[in-house]
Amino acid sequence: MQLMSPRPAKADSQPGCFPSSLRPMRILVTGGAGFLGSHLCDRLISDGHDVICLDNLFTGRKDNIVHLLSNPHFEFMRHDVVDPFKVEVDQIFNLACPASPPHYQYNPIKTTKTSVMGAINCLGLAKRVKARVFQASTSEVYGDPQEHPQSETYWGHVNPVGLRSCYDEGKRCAETLFFDYHRENRVDIRVARIFNTYGPRMLPNDGRVVSNFIVQALKGEDLTVYGDGMQTRSFCFVGDLIEAFCRFMKQTETVGPLNLGNPDEFTMLQLAELTVKLVGGKSKIVHKPLPSDDPKQRRPDISLARRTLKWKPAVALDEGLKRTIAYFRGRV
Ligand code: NAD
Numbered sequence: 001m002q003l004m005s006p007r008p009a010k011a012d013s014q015p016g017c018f019p020s021s022l023r024p025m026r027i028l029v030t031g032g033a034g035f036l037g038s039h040l041c042d043r044l045i046s047d048g049h050d051v052i053c054l055d056n057l058f059t060g061r062k063d064n065i066v067h068l069l070s071n072p073h074f075e076f077m078r079h080d081v082v083d084p085f086k087v088e089v090d091q092i093f094n095l096a097c098p099a100s101p102p103h104y105q106y107n108p109i110k111t112t113k114t115s116v117m118g119a120i121n122c123l124g125l126a127k128r129v130k131a132r133v134f135q136a137s138t139s140e141v142y143g144d145p146q147e148h149p150q151s152e153t154y155w156g157h158v159n160p161v162g163l164r165s166c167y168d169e170g171k172r173c174a175e176t177l178f179f180d181y182h183r184e185n186r187v188d189i190r191v192a193r194i195f196n197t198y199g200p201r202m203l204p205n206d207g208r209v210v211s212n213f214i215v216q217a218l219k220g221e222d223l224t225v226y227g228d229g230m231q232t233r234s235f236c237f238v239g240d241l242i243e244a245f246c247r248f249m250k251q252t253e254t255v256g257p258l259n260l261g262n263p264d265e266f267t268m269l270q271l272a273e274l275t276v277k278l279v280g281g282k283s284k285i286v287h288k289p290l291p292s293d294d295p296k297q298r299r300p301d302i303s304l305a306r307r308t309l310k311w312k313p314a315v316a317l318d319e320g321l322k323r324t325i326a327y328f329r330g331r332v
């Protein structure tokens with residue numbers, strides 16, 4: 001992997017021309033060709049930054065970033081975060097990791113390596129180039145939670161040896177590494193615990209519930225509800241989440257961990273019924289076995305994010321579903 005030369009100062013980035021919050025930066029986004037990563041790249045480019053997108057395209061697609069490839073402020077690097085990389089950057093967003101249960105369970109040992117080695121490589125780089133570094137952690141660190149809603153002070157209820165453990169424990173270990181680099185090496189970290197987020201650019205075969213239900217309803221197939229469908233999740237629209245990422249990265253009041261998500265909570269049966277209503281058609285609901293260790297309830301306490309970021313989600317589930325359905329129409 002090449003070492004990029006330090007960025008020459010731009011005339012328009014001189015003090016006095018730009019408020020510091022608007023100064024263009026060079027920003028690395030790992031996992032930048034994925035669902036969340038590609039929306040983040042779009043946002044950073046439109047804010048005037050230079051973006052390096054590093055991705056091995058395991059669950060990401062060039063299609064998600066094809067509109068950015070000819071932009072001189074955007075660079076794509078096909079690379080695996082498990083292997084070290086060197087770039088001169090001002091900030092790092094570490095999003096590289098499959099997020100859907102079927103995808104992260106496809107090669108569970110690789111999933112743990114991606115979380116742990118990816119974190120070590122991003123933190124080592126951040127330490128060397130003195131970059132602020134963001135970790136995309138997850139509500140899965142709370143496991144099958146016994147505290148509801150989940151606040152950042154809850155330590156979680158995680159099975160260390162189950163099918164979801166490669167993801168949950170990998171992400172927990174990554175958080176540990178972030179906080180140890182922060183304490184030991186003064187690395188400037190931001191750790192976000194992301195709750196279920198959905199929107200355009202999810203893969204049609206992603207396996208997560210929102211895209212599964214929408215694709216099934218659009219094809220006129222039955223919607224597959226796992227178990228009795230009474231388990232709950234709280235769904236955040238992607239645009240709301242990306243706004244929170246940017247605010248979190250900009251502020252200096254907290255390094256996290258910080259819950260980011262939409263606290264409106266739904267059962268999977270409610271989600272299935274709403275999806276059928278919005279898509280139209282005659283799809284029915286069928287029940288399939290519940291995967292092991294499937295959390296029974298999940299809802300973020302976002303008081304800390306509201307206070308420190310002056311942020312709350314703006315897009316309600318029915319509106320976000322309509323926008324996501326519009327994206328999938330014609331693609332399935
Ligand atoms: P995604 O699968 O669409 O994106 C992950 C990206 O990482 C893909 O582009 C993939 O190709 C890339 N990747 C995977 N392994 C890699 C490796 N070893 N080296 C380089 N690139 C690699 O998933 P997403 O929903 O966009 O999730 C992005 C991040 O946010 C993940 O870290 C995920 O754990 C976290 N997260 C997402 C959600 C959510 O609801 N979307 C919730 C909690 C946490």
Ligand code: UDP
Binds near residue numbers: 209224225227233291
């Ligand atoms: N789920 C479902 N049908 C599907 C896919 C998922 O009922 O086709 C359920 C799943 O069992 C879980 C919830 O929807 O209870 C959310 O699953 P997802 O994989 O989207 O995310 P996670 O379990 O990681 O929160």
